Amino acid sequence: MPQHTFLVNGERVTVDVADDVRLLWVLRDVLRLTGPKYGCGINVCKACTSHVNGKAFNPCSVRVGDLAPDDEVTTIEGLADTVDADLHPMQQAWVDHDVAQCGYCQPGQIMAAVALVRRVRAEGRAITDADLDGIRNICRCGTYTRIREAIRDGAERM
Amino acid sequence: MTTAPTSRTPDTPASEPPDRPGVSRRRLIGWVLASGTLAVAADLSSGAPSASAAVPSPPQVPEIFDLGDLQTNSALPTSQLIRIDLDEEGVAHFAIPRMEVGQGITTAAAMIIAEELDLPVDRVRVTLAPARPELVFNQLTGGSNTMQSMFTPIRVAAATARGALLQAAATELGAQLSALTTKAGVVTGPTGATLTYGQLSTLAASTEDVAVEVSLTPRREFSVIGTSHGRDDAVAAVTGRKQFTMDLFVEGALPTMVCRPPTLNGSPRAVRNLATVKAMPGVTDVVTVDTGVAVRAATFGQCIDAVRALDVQWNGGPVDGEDDESILAELRRAELPMVVPKVPVLASTLDLRVEFMFRSSAALEPNCAIADVRRDRATVWAGLKAPLVAQRNVARAVGLPISKVTVNVVTGGGSFGHKLFGDAAIEAAKISKAMGKPVKLMWHRADEPRQGRTHPMATSRVRATMLAGQVLTFEQRHTSVVTDFGHGLGERLTALAAELPANLGGLSLSQSIFTLTQELPYDFGVVTQLLNEVDTRFNTGSMRNIYSPDVATANELAVDQIAKRFGKDPYSFRMSFLRNAKAKRCLQAVAKAGGWGRALPKGVTQGIAVHTEYKGATAVLVELDTRPATVNRKIRDAVTGPRVTKAVIAVDAGLVVNPRGLEAQMMGGVADGIALALTSSNHLQDGHFLEASWDNYFYTRQWNVPPEFRCIVMPSDEELPGGAGEAGVAASVAAVACAYARATGKVPTRFPVNHGTVSFTPKSFVPSVPESPTDGLSYTS
Ligand code: FES
Ligand code: FES
Numbered sequence: 001m002p003q004h005t006f007l008v009n010g011e012r013v014t015v016d017v018a019d020d021v022r023l024l025w026v027l028r029d030v031l032r033l034t035g036p037k038y039g040c041g042i043n044v045c046k047a048c049t050s051h052v053n054g055k056a057f058n059p060c061s062v063r064v065g066d067l068a069p070d071d072e073v074t075t076i077e078g079l080a081d082t083v084d085a086d087l088h089p090m091q092q093a094w095v096d097h098d099v100a101q102c103g104y105c106q107p108g109q110i111m112a113a114v115a116l117v118r119r120v121r122a123e124g125r126a127i128t129d130a131d132l133d134g135i136r137n138i139c140r141c142g143t144y145t146r147i148r149e150a151i152r153d154g155a156e157r158m
Numbered sequence: 159m160t161t162a163p164t165s166r167t168p169d170t171p172a173s174e175p176p177d178r179p180g181v182s183r184r185r186l187i188g189w190v191l192a193s194g195t196l197a198v199a200a201d202l203s204s205g206a207p208s209a210s211a212a213v214p215s216p217p218q219v220p221e222i223f224d225l226g227d228l229q230t231n232s233a234l235p236t237s238q239l240i241r242i243d244l245d246e247e248g249v250a251h252f253a254i255p256r257m258e259v260g261q262g263i264t265t266a267a268a269m270i271i272a273e274e275l276d277l278p279v280d281r282v283r284v285t286l287a288p289a290r291p292e293l294v295f296n297q298l299t300g301g302s303n304t305m306q307s308m309f310t311p312i313r314v315a316a317a318t319a320r321g322a323l324l325q326a327a328a329t330e331l332g333a334q335l336s337a338l339t340t341k342a343g344v345v346t347g348p349t350g351a352t353l354t355y356g357q358l359s360t361l362a363a364s365t366e367d368v369a370v371e372v373s374l375t376p377r378r379e380f381s382v383i384g385t386s387h388g389r390d391d392a393v394a395a396v397t398g399r400k401q402f403t404m405d406l407f408v409e410g411a412l413p414t415m416v417c418r419p420p421t422l423n424g425s426p427r428a429v430r431n432l433a434t435v436k437a438m439p440g441v442t443d444v445v446t447v448d449t450g451v452a453v454r455a456a457t458f459g460q461c462i463d464a465v466r467a468l469d470v471q472w473n474g475g476p477v478d479g480e481d482d483e484s485i486l487a488e489l490r491r492a493e494l495p496m497v498v499p500k501v502p503v504l505a506s507t508l509d510l511r512v513e514f515m516f517r518s519s520a521a522l523e524p525n526c527a528i529a530d531v532r533r534d535r536a537t538v539w540a541g542l543k544a545p546l547v548a549q550r551n552v553a554r555a556v557g558l559p560i561s562k563v564t565v566n567v568v569t570g571g572g573s574f575g576h577k578l579f580g581d582a583a584i585e586a587a588k589i590s591k592a593m594g595k596p597v598k599l600m601w602h603r604a605d606e607p608r609q610g611r612t613h614p615m616a617t618s619r620v621r622a623t624m625l626a627g628q629v630l631t632f633e634q635r636h637t638s639v640v641t642d643f644g645h646g647l648g649e650r651l652t653a654l655a656a657e658l659p660a661n662l663g664g665l666s667l668s669q670s671i672f673t674l675t676q677e678l679p680y681d682f683g684v685v686t687q688l689l690n691e692v693d694t695r696f697n698t699g700s701m702r703n704i705y706s707p708d709v710a711t712a713n714e715l716a717v718d719q720i721a722k723r724f725g726k727d728p729y730s731f732r733m734s735f736l737r738n739a740k741a742k743r744c745l746q747a748v749a750k751a752g753g754w755g756r757a758l759p760k761g762v763t764q765g766i767a768v769h770t771e772y773k774g775a776t777a778v779l780v781e782l783d784t785r786p787a788t789v790n791r792k793i794r795d796a797v798t799g800p801r802v803t804k805a806v807i808a809v810d811a812g813l814v815v816n817p818r819g820l821e822a823q824m825m826g827g828v829a830d831g832i833a834l835a836l837t838s839s840n841h842l843q844d845g846h847f848l849e850a851s852w853d854n855y856f857y858t859r860q861w862n863v864p865p866e867f868r869c870i871v872m873p874s875d876e877e878l879p880g881g882a883g884e885a886g887v888a889a890s891v892a893a894v895a896c897a898y899a900r901a902t903g904k905v906p907t908r909f910p911v912n913h914g915t916v917s918f919t920p921k922s923f924v925p926s927v928p929e930s931p932t933d934g935l936s937y938t939s
Contacts, residue, residue: 022932026459029457034398037522039522039524039852040603042851043931044853045522055939057935091396094395095392095393100392102523102569104522106395116939139829140522142829142858143825145825148860
């Protein structure tokens with residue numbers, strides 16, 4: 001079976017799995033990183049949102065074979081390691097605003113939020129209502145209002 | 159986290175709770191159990207209100223005895239204990255016989271224990287109990303009943319523990335009981351000597367089971383209950399450490415999925431390419447079960463590929479050829495006639511008929527379960543709100559005695575009624591048996607709206623007669639596709655037949671539930687509300703409430719129309735006709751906070767509505783923007799349309815344990831309400847539902863979230879918590895519906911209002927699941 005090497009949460013991993021298996025299943029079923037959740041498998045619900053080289057992406061829609069050896073994947077499990085604290089400021093904002101209900105969507109929501117803040121910052125501007133309206137992540141528990149509050153708050157702390 | 163601001167001394171008679179309805183003054187008994195460290199218990203029936211109250215005809219049944227009471231009282235016939243253990247670290251442990259699906263019951267239970275035990279909230283660990291057959295009817299999470307039924311038993315157990323700790327401390331310190339105080343898990347004696355609960359946990363332990371009498375902390379001394387607390391699993395949730403069923407790794411339980419029939423509830427006849435699929439990469443097993451063809455593989459990705467590759471010959475399903483219109487026609491034929499009592503000839507009549515489409519109750523976590531079925535025993539892991547029913551059904555499905563089936567309850571990624579049923583656990587068990595191997599079963603998203611539980615299609619007819627500024631009669635006929643109550647509520651009701659109010663006699667199960675939940679909070683003369691249900695061919699269930707969202711929407715639309723006939727404003731009309739004081743207070747609160755009647759730009763319209771249920775009340779005010787620029791805003795693959803720009807909800811849910819948790823439930827209720835009124839439904843065509851994705855089934859998304867949201871938690875002097883999980887939905891749908899009707903000048907006759915447009919290209923039915931894209935790296939952001 002083909003071998004694939006890439007970086008996950010700061011560690012180099014090598015997996016034996018067919019090229020076209022989507023990365024979500026390599027993370028969850030092979031590497032047992034279960035933070036990224038399955039909600040659709042077709043890049044719609046965004047529950048699996050993680051980062052590749054610091055940008056948000058959806059591993060349910062990426063073949064493991066398409067990752068390069070130096071590609072750096074960060075899942076929710078590795079987010080806090082990107083800062084010097086137990087929790088990333090966005091995670092802390094989530095706790096402070098008591099956002100999660102069932103919690104199933106929240107790893108993806110947080111990863112999307114962090115990437116959004118980085119993106120608008122790179123564009124040299126602040127987060128707008130339109131940015132928040134454009135977040136596609138589903139929350140079937142309807143925590144959207146607290147998500148919006150936590151993102152604005154977390155952005156200030158980032 | 160939080161500690162009591164003042165320390166507490168052992169209870170004196172002066173601190174007994176006042177005599178109030180809902181809390182019995184009869185003695186409360188707790189148990190100290192034989193155990194190595196302190197273990198206490200209380201009977202689940204502690205403090206349950208008596209069911210013997212007489213039920214006069216008006217007021218309506220739910221005002222006296224509602225679904226919550228039914229569930230609380232169903233605990234009475236069997237003696238059942240809940241247990242709290244205190245370990246040597248001074249941490250209290252409690253396994254709640256309910257399921258946490260996001261509604262915050264574990265946090266609330268921890269707060270209640272912290273209150274009575276005088277322990278910081280973060281020193282209390284609440285976990286979910288596995289199926290406990292001895293609880294018979296008392297292990298079902300539904301009908302928003304958890305806090306109502308568990309509140310007093312948990313308090314009694316915790317108070318028993320505190321009493322035992324004080325006794326042990328008195329002996330140890332050689333002090334009078336009355337000279338001791340407790341604070342934040344520490345007992346202090348008269349000389350200032352202290353003992354922690356951890357130190358006392360073995361000293362307070364008993365060698366035999368002893369019954370003790372306890373009194374509870376009076377409400378005015380509460381220091382934890384009624385304060386806002388974040389969820390106990392907040393950190394686990396944001397770090398990805400919170401584990402759901404699919405995050406568990408059970409030895410040998412490989413990913414498993416099912417290739418499902420192209421029409422609703424069809425069945426497999428033959429697999430034409432079994433050998434080919436079995437030989438696919440990663441695939442270990444392919445078996446046929448009654449619901450489809452199951453595939454087990456090394457990864458779920460390989461399951462998806464195999465499901466797509468399967469070439470199956472299918473038998474048709476029971477609704478082949480049916481569509482929305484044919485089922486609506488069936489409902490129309492089943493509508494019960496109105497029986498308007500004789501009214502003066504000059505009375506005017508208002509008629510309204512509203513249709514509600516099928517809606518998917520799927521959570522974000524799809525149906526899933528782990529099952530390991532052996533020759534002589536079976537174990538399952540799943541998010542189950544009625545684990546005992548699942549245990550029985552699993553046993554039946556795999557041909558084992560119930561005692562050989564172990565059911566582990568895992569926190570669910572949302573439920574909304576979906577997880578009342580053990581569908582995934584039963585299916586996983588059948589597959590595991592057929593393969594002779596453990597399996598981790600997951601439904602594909604596409605399977606959920608297409609083959610999963612739905613809220614049944616329904617119609618609601620209202621006829622009101624009016625004369626001289628009064629409503630003389632108000633009749634409602636609700637007609638629905640049959641709602642499945644096969645998750646235990648039916649058994650409870652049957653077992654309790656003798657306890658039920660007399661006027662429920664002779665009604666069917668669903669009619670009884672309808673009668674137990676529906677009430678009209680207005681003084682509208684002669685009121686009749688009747689239900690008829692037909693057609694058992696669909697997979698249905700309740701969905702964050704049973705009938706109320708639809709019934710309330712029809713009623714509140716009618717109320718607005720009646721107000722209009724009387725030339726009255728919707729708010730002031732409601733205020734003068736509401737007879738429920740809680741509803742009135744809630745309505746007043748949202749009208750004030752939301753600025754009812756304020757000047758708004760043309761095209762932005764307010765709607766206001768109330769709902770009463772579970773002995774509580776909610777009111778919602780919304781502002782709906784129907785201006786073209788808003789309605790036509792473009793977001794890729796999205797349904798935009800009118801937008802609720804502001805939502806204010808007031809809730810009276812009785813005694814509130816955790817206001818922050820209650821606000822969260824209301825926020826979710828409003829999000830549901832917006833979707834039900836405007837965007838979310840299943841379309842039945844040619845015997846199958848078209849929806850297969852969250853971009854087909856339009857649950858509220860960020861672009862439809864009200865930018866302005868406020869929740870007002872009403873003060874209450876009730877001694878018991880009411881229901882909360884579902885309370886936010888009904889008034890929200892109704893308020894949005896009323897705003898839409900006012901904005902367009904036409905009462906919508908079908909909900910959601912956008913059902914007439916299919917806003918997506920349906921995905922294939924064969925294969926039954928869509929291919930996972932491969933272009934994810936071109937959409938990084
Ligand atoms: S599972 Fe990846 S976007 Fe839904
Ligand atoms: S918190 Fe449950 S889906 Fe978002």
